[in-house]
Amino acid sequence: MAHPSHDMKHNITRREFLGLMSVTAASVALAGCQPASTTLNTTGNAAVGATVPPIQSVMGPPHVAIVQATSYDRAEIRQKVRSLIDALGGLKGIIHTGDKVAIKPNLTGGVSTRPLPDVSAIESYITHPEVVRALGEAVLDAGAKQLYIVESVYEDASWSEWGYQDVATALGAQLVDLNRTLPYNEYVKVPVGPNPYIYDQFTYNRILYDVNVFISVPKMKCHNTAGITLSMKNLFGTAPARFYRLSDRDNTRTAFHGQGNEAPVRVPHVIVDLNRARPVNFSLIDGIMTSEGGEGPWIRTMQAKTANVLIAGLNPVATDTVAAAVMGFDATASSSQAPFDGAANHIALAAAKGLGTNKLADITVSGLAIKDVMTQFKVAR
8 A cells, every 4th residue: 555655745744645635535525434334346355244342441540651771672672561561560450361462563654665864664653573572472471362463554565574574473473454354354343432523433354353452552753643643543553544535546544634624633533533442452652763753754854763762551541641741742732732733632532531541640650750751852844
């Protein structure tokens, strides 16, 4: 799947790209952008199955742990991830013997996107595979029977070129492209729950419904539309792109962004709906080597950033609140304040829906203190 930057000038912003796309798609009625329910003749069987019951998952307590890490050395990452998990009381309360567990990293953009000079994608805007390897080992040690690494990849080569095929082989895990139905024959529709913001259900690969535990492992970054992208924004990649396009010519989830100037308001609300449909049970944020000023090199203000931190938590709202503070931001900020700057604050929207707290005073922080690892990030422009 191509990324917008593949066909546009490299320095165009995502917001500008979406504006251009809205011109060609202006005649398409959003109608809430509900996913299609027709059979698609692409990549095997793509039929949409019946609506399944809501995913029964209780958001964890507001307990977040922070450690410092200075490299992606395998031994160091293993020790640091175990330290985070221990600080949170272990995984036994989350993972039970025989569970199926899905880990979702952030593999945005695809390998055809040119990374920044002198820094690799996994050291700037892609979740580093060694973080997923260390977490996967801990998940299996906690009793998980089957481990899946899931993502809606832009290109199949993303798995191998970014090290995930090797990690999956080492862990005995299965790689699942959420854009497709495999390892099933059809998609399922999963309800959001009462009073959704934008969508009342999402069409998903069935794996997201069948696993017992769902873990989000994002890169710590700013985002051109949502302000910041952490464990909750990472769920944009759970939805098959084919169902969320304004036009058949679109290669990205343009329906999530809407038309014209809707994106800064629409995207944050969609983030919350996604997190209600498939709740995150555990979050681990990779902030060792990352980027600031944007979520990927298609944003012209994006540049490499070293923060030397890993953050984990049992509740995604609380975890993202702490991570935002580590980045120098306030998760209770209004849309007139950084990092949101005109966008709705999706962390606050999630808190308003009862998914967790965005107030630091209500969050237990273990390990290092926020002030010990705080480094100011530049916002996307």
